[in-house]
Amino acid sequence: MKRDAFSQYHPAVNFVFFVGAIGFGVVIQHPAYAAAGCVSAALYYLLLRGRSAWKLILSMLPLAALLTLINPLFNTSGEHILFRVFGRPYTLEALYYGMAIAAIFVVMMLWFGCYNAVLTSDKFTGLFGNLIPALSLLLVMVLRMIPNFFRKMKQIIGARRSIGKGAEKSGSTKEKIGQGMTVLSALTDWALEGSVVTADSMRARGYGTARRTSFQIYRMTLRDWVLLALMVFLAAGVIVAGGVRAEFTPILSIAPLTWGFAAYCVFLSIPTALHIKEALQWRISISKI
Amino acid sequence: MKRSTVSSILTVLLLIPATLYLGTKLPGRWYYLTSTLIIIETMIPFFLAFEKRRPQARELVTIAVMAAIAAVSRAAFAFIPNFKPIVGIIMITGIAFGAEAGFLTGTVAAFASNFFFGQGPYTPWQMMAYGFGGFLAGLLFHKKRKLHQKPVLYLAVLTAFGFVGIVAVVGPLLDCCTIFTTGTQLTWAYALACFASGFPINVTHGIACGLTMLLLSKPLLDKLDRLKTKYGMMEAGTDGL
């Protein structure tokens, strides 16, 4: 992942942004809003992932086309009938509706792509560590074990291969499944044995003796509060201004744009703007040297 | 059931209708957001009960281990496309430690593995579906471990449960996510089409899960029992519900 200015803000700020962006994105089916979502999400995703972002963005296109074309098959209301499929009308309105849905789907997937890059596991647990201490500890433990178990599984498979007990690519499916199950069973044995030590290590360090607190590596500073306030203000603007209604079937009726759309655009472009601002500042400060 | 559990279930019973009501008031397409919120609200009482109980170190570690094993289990079958044993392992955990532990293992396994493979709109649905698989297994089989005396029958029942559980419950729950994220109207036709297109995938998934139950339930249950006798693990937490 590239260095990103918005990711440097407090996880709560990141989280509120994504709740807003994904929440609005999923609910509002106004085409202008959906288009704004598509553009800003794609832009930010590109800034975060660089060249590898195209893989997700391009893979969205056929999916979007599919969603668009399929919708009229199920939603048959609308005035302009393009043609008939098995006697059922295939309407222009439903096609438009399909397009909007496809755009919403793309927006959602792209924002989730950004979410995955920005809200890493430690930010998530940092956010909810105080609220749900036991669960977030459980999550952190699982996250610690997963790479460990992957490594051990590789070792077990390697060890078995070097005594001639490995699954071969050419073997039968039955053999492969049997080998896989043996590996899982061996891994479980090893993991459970280790878990006894882990539990001892937790108790030896006082787990269960007092009400747990949670070490906060992230701190809310002034700039976090400012950005958070701005975001809340803009989101409230979108809600208050209204004008997001869009009906596609049976009759196409789309509400005219209000200043709420402007608020929405500003809201969505916050991470991108911060990213670009930092990049420019850096350029300028380097060129001065 | 403890009083705290009852009260948290009551709260949720109020929360869900409220969400539904508010959802219909929203101007746009409310189904995805509302359904996802309801899914999350359904999970809350389980989570709260777990928090209230202040789980012991050993219970925490054992659930973590089983969730992590479930999350990595797919990699043991790298040579077989689409072989997903994850829910099978979650179900076995439910059988060993009860419905609540099964639910927790499922939700945590789904959530944690998505940190490696990417979170998405499907995350809450996956958590719910996997958790429910573990919950059902625990509910049906946890107290009935005596069936061990007829091992062949027991294994046959578990295998069938693994298959049916995926095809009838876990799979359709996952398909619901598709319905809500991609549909423009909530019609039975569209829902049926989604279920139908998901059916072959669910059958493959179900076969993998059934096979996991058939081949792994006995060894894994034996291992967990051995640990219980060797270290006295999970004894206090077994009947958490």
Added chain:
Amino acid sequence: MAHFHIQNLSFSYPNAKKESLSGVTLSVEKGEYVVLCGKSGSGKTTLLRHLKSVLTPHGKRSGQILFCGVPIDEVSKQDQASKIGFVMQNPDDQIVTDKVWHELAFGLESLGCDQKTMRLRVAEMASYFGIQGWFHRNVAELSGGQKQLLNLASIMAMQPEVLILDEPTSQLDPIAASDFLNTVRKINLELGTTILITEHRLEDIYHAADRVVVMDGGKIIANDTPRRVGEQLYAQNNEMFAALPTPVRVFYGAKAEGDCPLTVREGRNWLSKTFENRTLAAVEPDSEPAMEEVRNPALKVKEAWFRYEKDSPDVLRGVSFEVPAGSLFAVVGGNGAGKSTALKAVCGICKIYRGRVEIFGKDLKKYRSGELFQNCLAMLPQDPKSLFVKKTVREELAEMCREEDKIAQAAALCEIESLMDAHPYDLSGGEQQRAALAKVLLTQPRLLLLDEPTKGLDSFFKQKFAQILRKLRQQGMTIVMVSHDVEFCAEHADLVSMFFDGQILTTDTPHRFFGQNSFYTTAANRMSRCVFRNAVTAGDVVALYQKNREGST
């Protein structure tokens, strides 16, 4: 007042016939550095676990343990958690969370510390232990040594008064191990923390200890200063004597008089003083036959190149070596040099992209799958547990082979007959190693590969393992091992190779190989090189010492 006072402590596990601890009386003063040693199963771990209530095993117990004058059961759990630190053997399993910073804070979080104190303590520990550089990392990215250091730091963050360490370095490579032990020593000297430690690797800590306590069969058989303990063990002809540092063994082995040397430096001074201004009758051990041109090698690797991923750096960079049939061939070298990868390349798990591997004269690629691992080649992995998939040792062996007599034969050779019905995970480290070896041997290999076979073994298990290897070679087996264990290779190998930077640099007989090195060599060689040449084992030095003493008197 004593920090710990243990009075007449006896303990037995449920269903055990024998007491694990019988009548142990021991006190540990504040600020002391006490080394506890004994064979595997002598009760060291059981004793240490009694010093912290949450870790104390279930069973029948009598006697008393006082912590700062208070019976340990009456000390609150919170006090015990913070004041008594306990570091265990396995670096991986002790870690709970996924981030370094979180692990450092784990104990403080459990004790319910407030943010301000936590911040300060965590920062302090990260600075003291030099962790700042990897503070934000994932735990999964750390090396074994870093993980164990993290475990130590996260315990020190609670500011314990006593630090108990149960074989903390047995899973580490020698360099990481001595770094770790130096840190422990530093904590003792700079902070005055009381240290109670058990270790296999006595060379690194024996001389620094204030007191050495030796256990055998659940009893304390010696409890004195390091020098006096050496003397007592020698006088009792105790088995533990073989585990003492080389200078001590040489001194008593040579029946010398005066003050016993504890370190290489003292040993060197003692030898130079003894043989000052004397012409020596013999300066070199009986010479070995020089390395011959290898004919019909069991294994021949030529210019092998390998890397794990397309864009990753090469791990093997033109490895070439030949292993004569019937020999024990050892490859030594630092951590991460690619030694284990070389073994994997030999058995085809890692596929080399250039070069050639010949096994018994036939190209590796020409072996059909299945053919290679039947009566031909097998590898014992670094962690023997990787091979265990069944509920009993007997079933493990039966997975490999149906024939009862072959199983019995392998079990007898590896001395695991009495363990056949045990669960593999209930065995001790050395027993697991032998059970895994028996499993590997059932493929009837003619070429056996061993990856770090002595890791985590104490000196007795090492001796036993060496005996088994000797028997295998008498049956004509060729053995290739990679190891950090310089002492073991010097004593038992026929040929030793140095692996560095993806290549094999030199190969020679152990005497010539280690004789030429001045850092990467055995303690015996380092202490004797001022007077003798190419003496690499304690036995060599003792023999030369006696030869020259006889010659001069």
